Amino acid sequence: MKKNIAIIMGGFSSEYQISLKSGNVVYQHLPKEKYHAFRVHIFKEKWVYVDDNDIEYPIDKNDFSVTANDTKITFDVVFNAIHGSPGENGYMQAYFALLGIPQTSCGFYQAATTFNKRDLLAILKPYGIKTATSFYVNKGDAIEVATIVDKVGLPCFVKANNAGSSFGVTKVHKAEDMMNAIEVAFKEDDEIIIESFLSGTEVSVGVINYQGTVTVLPITEIVSENDFFDYEAKYLGKSQEITPARISLTQESNVSTVAKLIYKVLKMSGFSRSEFIFIEDTPYLLEVNTIPGLTEASILPQQAAKAGITLPELFENAIEMATLK
The missing domain is CATH 3.30.470.20 (ATP-grasp fold, B domain)
Structure with a gap:
């Protein structure tokens, strides 16, 4: 009997478009003789199953099921293709662990x-x-550029602590550019890691x-x-x-x-x-x-x-x- 596979894609972060591409490739290549594949878009404003005609059906978050054409569909396995939050930071992993639905990525702690x-x-x-030498900054901290440069040197990388696909990352060559790089990183996360250049x-x-x-x-x-x-x-x-x-x-x-x-x-x-x-x-x-x-x-x-x-x-x-x- 074929397994029902929910391919979750999208997400809450700047990486959502990349995730949609990844999820669609998984959808195209899953062996159709073994699996019924369903594209599930996860966004802050909606969770929906999207059929081949781009008709959307809302996901019931209580049990991660969907009713389409008067038929309730449940899933045997979730294929996680969400880059960034909430698919890569543990949120979805914990949710599926509570529901007892297997999913393809690592566990919620590891994520x-x-x-x-x-x-x-x-x-x-x-x-x-x-690893590189690092310096940590949180939003609201007093920032002394000279102290940062003394520890990590120049050039260095300013990175959002919780982000991917190089969003919120700047290579800083001059001390006077440090504050602007920090502001760029804060647009992605309220925690920053600044690392020495290797x-x-x-x-x-x-x-x-x-x-x-x-x-x-x-x-x-x-x-x-x-x-x-x-x-x-x-x-x-x-x-x-x-x-x-x-x-x-x-x-x-x-x-x-x-x-x-x-x-x-x-x-x-x-x-x-x-x-x-x-x-x-x-x-x-x-x-x-x-x-x-x-x-x-x-x-x-x-x-x-x-x-x-x-x-x-x-x-x-x-x-x-x-x-x-």
Whole structure:
């Protein structure tokens, strides 16, 4: 009997358009002989099932069901394709845990932890995982630019603590530009992390549970045409994404070991894509994404393809692993 799969997409953050693209790719590639797929748009103002004629049917939040054409539909598994809030920060994971509906991403604790850059770094540092020097600022704090520069140096990165897709991120070259960068970050979040600039090869490492085994996918090297791997570089073709990465066997081994360690330490499930910069042969962690882009051009699907895993196989595996949690 076919399983009913709700593919949730959209979200509350600046990443909602990217999420809609990811969700639609999942919808297109899920094996139709095995699954009934339903596109579910999650926005602040509405939760709706959208059929192939773009007719919307409201979701009953009490049990995450929908009634369409006088038929009540419930779901066996939720495929989570929401980048940012509420799909990547633990909210949806906790909601589905309470309802007892399996979902494809990590658990609510892991999602909340990885989405909060400060908390993630604090948890991982005792395990010897290297990171940039950082400085924290909350909205309303007295800000002394000289103190920040003394700690992290210039250039540095000002980032929204809880955001993705490089929204709220600015590379600051001069002290007089710091306050403007902080204001940009505060538009995305009321917490900021300011990090020292690391100069080296940047790589993205996908880790998934594939058929019951924690698997590191082929590594991608990021070469941005812009000053850093920003929104344009990620989504508007302003970068080269080279898989496999042009790194040494030592670097490949080191970063694969660290990426797998992070996945296991955090007791992850589902997808994980971690970003690193090499200082010589040592990988320094930048961030961990638990709902990475899932379009044909996105990094993790590119990596899966190099590993011989097609999009239907990748998505089906995510669903089947979710039912085993």
